[in-house]
Amino acid sequence: MKELKNYFINLFDPQLLIILLFLVAMCIAITIIFSKKVPEFKQYKTNVYIYLFLTVLVYAVIAFLGYSRLFEGETLSEFIFYQICTLTLGVFHCYFYRLFFNKFKLEDDVFKELFFALLIVLYASVPFLLIYTFLNGMYYMPLMMGNFIVFFIPTLVNASFNHSLKIPPKIYTTWQFPENYKELVGVSDEEMRDLVVFTLMIKKEENDKDYTLYRAKGPTRIDFGRLFYNFVEDYNERFADAPIEIQNQDGFYNWVFFKQPKWYESTKYIDPKFTLYMNGIEENSYIICMRTLVSDTAMNSSDQETDFEYSKEKDNERVKTY
Incomplete structure (x- = not known):
């Protein structure tokens, strides 16, 4: 109690x-x-x-x-x-x-x-x-x-x-081999400075499950896209029996490139129009090279009607009215 x-x-x-x-x-x-x-x-x-x-x-x-x-x-x-x-x-x-x-x-x-x-x-x-x-x-x-x-x-x-x-997915700019890329192959002596060794991760064929690793050396002042087709052309010449597949019956593949991140970093997109230096490619970097599909909308985006188009004549008339 x-x-x-x-x-x-x-x-x-x-x-x-x-x-x-x-x-x-x-x-x-x-x-x-x-x-x-x-x-x-x-x-x-x-x-x-x-x-x-x-x-x-x-x-x-x-x-x-x-x-x-x-x-x-x-x-x-x-x-x-x-x-x-x-x-x-x-x-x-x-x-x-x-x-x-x-x-x-x-x-x-x-x-x-x-x-x-x-x-x-x-x-x-x-x-x-x-x-x-x-x-x-x-x-x-x-x-x-x-x-x-x-x-x-x-x-x-x-x-x-x-x-x-x-959150909308990121849209990356794809890159394609130039039609005349074989004529553009080559690097000048002036560009051959500040060389770095890095690794390209590429599937030899579109349907391959695993990536093949290729050690490459290139100058930091060259555009990545240009270096990539130089590498592919050189490799395919030396290994003509097992080349890296760059096109199918529809034409050249579209490619997108990423720098493989460390565990604490986010994946970084590599712009093929920028140099290795501008893309942050350093000694022993790993670059993932992926073939990708381009939607019909993206392919025809240049033909679509735009909501606005700049006109110099209209702009001059507008200035005169003020």
């Missing part, structure tokens, strides 16, 4: 009453604000209240489970248990938010989704706070309440993933 009395004494801690009053006030305020900011709230009002009631019930059970003998004297293990439960419920919440509420027809409004998650956390924290304090007192309560932070992680991860899908 005395032990039960001590449990009830925990509930009359002034610190607990202040925190509880603050949480209840926040629950009311956030509910009102959310209902005003979300036009579709009335349509899902019943679902919201049922959802909140179930959340309160589930966290009441979780608080009791944490008091089991399994975690007796193991405060850290108990805290981890609460975190795992909250993270799991956060994952379910991320799914139910779309299943039961249809995201309140807010499309991808991450701010309001996080606001609703905050509303759930506030309501869930009330029974958790009361039951945990009733059973354990106030000493570890601030630490245990910190488990609610992980509730937001699934929502943030999902929002980050969805936004990453909306």
Whole structure:
């Protein structure tokens, strides 16, 4: 009986009453604000209240489970248990938010989704706070309440993933062998300065699975595209039986080049019109050379009608009017 009395004494801690009053006030305020900011709230009002009631019930059970003998004297293990439960419920919440509420027809409004998650956390924290304090007192309560932070992680991860899908892919300028590249082969003595040794990674044929590595040496002042067709022409002359494939029945392949990054770097595009130096090609760099397809839209982009075309005559007339 005395032990039960001590449990009830925990509930009359002034610190607990202040925190509880603050949480209840926040629950009311956030509910009102959310209902005003979300036009579709009335349509899902019943679902919201049922959802909140179930959340309160589930966290009441979780608080009791944490008091089991399994975690007796193991405060850290108990805290981890609460975190795992909250993270799991956060994952379910991320799914139910779309299943039961249809995201309140807010499309991808991450701010309001996080606001609703905050509303759930506030309501869930009330029974958790009361039951945990009733059973354990106030000493570890601030630490245990910190488990609610992980509730937001699934929502943030999902929002980050969805936004990453909306990032448009990079469009790289492709390069093609000049029709008369054999006539252009050669490097002047003046250009043959500051030589660097690097590795070209090329698939000999379009359908090859693996890249073949070729060690090459070239001056830093020469355009990469020019150096590339010099290398290919030289290699194909010396190994005519197993040349590097540069064209098919439709003509010369289009190529795109990348500098192989280190593990902490991002992939860097190499512009064939720029010199090795300007492309950052240094000693022992690795260059990935890829054949690529060019869409019909890109191929015909020069023939498409433009929204604006500069006219010198119109510009002169415009200046005269001022």
